[in-house]
Amino acid sequence: MGSTRRAFTTEYKASAVELVINDGRTIVDAARGIGVHEMTLSRWVKKAKDAGEVHDPALSDDERAELELLRAENKRLRMEVEFAKKVATWFAKDPR
Structure with a gap:
C-alpha cells in the first residue's frame, strides 16, 4: 500500500x-x-x-530584543543544567 x-x-x-x-x-x-x-x-x-x-x-522592538536575549540566556542555562546533571551522575558513580 x-x-x-x-x-x-x-x-x-x-x-x-x-x-x-x-x-x-x-x-x-x-x-x-x-x-x-x-x-x-x-x-x-x-x-x-x-x-x-x-x-x-x-511586540515592540525593545520587547523583541529583550525576548531574544532571554531566549539566548534560557538556552545557555539549559545547557548548564544538563552539564550539572552529567557531572552529578559521574560523581555518583565514582566508587571513592
Missing part, C-alpha cells in the same frame, strides 16, 4: 504561517481553512518563530 503523506512547498507553509501570525487567526481555524492538521500547522508556526522568520506584530 502506498503512502498517503502529502508534501507541502515552502511557499505554502509560509503563507499558512502568515495566516496565523499576521491575520490573527487561530491555528485551529487556519488549519481547518487550508485543510491541514492543526498539529502540522502548529509545528510550522513554531519552526518559523524559532528561526526568527516571523515577528509578532504585538
Whole structure:
C-alpha cells in the first residue's frame, strides 16, 4: 500500500504561517481553512518563530530584543543544567 503523506512547498507553509501570525487567526481555524492538521500547522508556526522568520506584530522592538536575549540566556542555562546533571551522575558513580 502506498503512502498517503502529502508534501507541502515552502511557499505554502509560509503563507499558512502568515495566516496565523499576521491575520490573527487561530491555528485551529487556519488549519481547518487550508485543510491541514492543526498539529502540522502548529509545528510550522513554531519552526518559523524559532528561526526568527516571523515577528509578532504585538511586540515592540525593545520587547523583541529583550525576548531574544532571554531566549539566548534560557538556552545557555539549559545547557548548564544538563552539564550539572552529567557531572552529578559521574560523581555518583565514582566508587571513592
